Amino acid sequence: MTNVIPDSAITSGEKDTLExxxxxxxxTDTLLSFRCTRPSAYQFTPGQFARLGLRTESGETVSRAYSLTSAMTENTLEFYLVLVPNGPFSALLSKLLPGDKILVEKSSYGFMTADRFVDGEDLWMLATGTGLGPFISILQDPVVWKKFRHLVLVHCVRNTEELAYQALLEGLPQRTELADGGASLTLVRATTRDAQTASPRHLHGRITTLLENGTLEHVTGHSITVEASRVMICGNPEMITATREMLVQRGMRPCRRAIPGQFVTEDYW
Ligand SMILES: Cc1cc2nc3c(=O)[nH]c(=O)nc-3n(C[C@H](O)[C@H](O)[C@H](O)COP(=O)(O)OP(=O)(O)OC[C@H]3O[C@@H](n4cnc5c(N)ncnc54)[C@H](O)[C@@H]3O)c2cc1C
Structure with a gap:
C-alpha cells in the first residue's frame, strides 16, 4: 500500500474537502507531526478531533480520527500521531510528503473540551503518547489561561526521546496573550522505560501509579479534589479506565451533557 497517488485520483465529497x-x-521513527491547509470556514474547539482520509493506490479511502494540535487561530491544521504497526492508515501516513493531498471532513468532533467545565480552579491534563496532541491546542487557547488558576500537564511516554513539543510547551508562559490570563503552568514528564529521573518534573512510572501513590500531587503542589480540580485524560484506553476509577473513588464524576462533572476523557482506540 502506498500514498503515491496522483492528485486526480482524490476527489472530495460533500462531507470533506481536499487539502x-x-x-x-x-x-522519531514512529512519531510525526504534519500540517495541512485549513479548509475554508473550518471551525473547531481546542480538544476536538478531525476525520482525515487518505486514498490507497487502488482508490479505496482509509479514514481515521486525529486530534487537532494547532491553535484555533492558525491558518493551517496540525496533527501529532504515531505510526502503529500494520495499521492501514499508518502505512499511508509514513510516506506523507509536503504537497501530498489529504481529505479533511468539514466538521470537527469531540467533547474533550475545557468549556465542559462550569467551574474549578485547576485544570489537569493527563496524556499518554500522542494523547498530548489535543493539550497542545488547548494550552494555546487564551480562554483556558483566564478560566483556571493552575494548569498542570502530565505527559507520559516510554522513552525520553518520545517527549515531543518540549520547546513549544516551555515557551507558552512567555506568550503575552496567554500569560495575561494569569494562570500558572506546571509541566510534568514521566517515562516508563527510562529509569533515570532527571528532576522532580521528570518522573519514572505510569500516570496511574504516580496518581495512586500521590507523587503527582506532591511534585506539583496541587491536590486533586472535587472542589478545585478538573481533569482531562487522553490516550491509552487502559490508562483512561484506571484513572477514571481512581477519580470516581475520590468522589469525582464525568461531565455529562446536562450534568457538570469533574473530568472528561478521549480514548484513542
Ligand atoms: C477520537 C480519536 C482521536 C484520535 N487522535 C489521535 C491523535 O491525535 N494521534 C494519534 O496518534 N492517534 C489518534 N487516534 C488514534 C488513531 O485514529 C489511530 O492511531 C488510527 O486508528 C491508526 O490507524 P491505522 O489504520 O494505522 O491502525 P488501526 O488498524 O486503526 O489500529 C491498529 C491498532 O493500533 C493500536 N493503536 C491505535 N492508535 C494508537 C495510538 N494512538 N497509540 C498507540 N497504539 C494505537 C490499537 O491497538 C489499534 O487496535 C485517535 C483516535 C480517536 C478515536
Missing part, C-alpha cells in the same frame, strides 16, 4: 500537506516533521 494539501504543507509540512511534515518526524520526531
Amino acid at each position: 494539501t500537506i504543507t509540512s511534515v516533521h518526524h520526531w
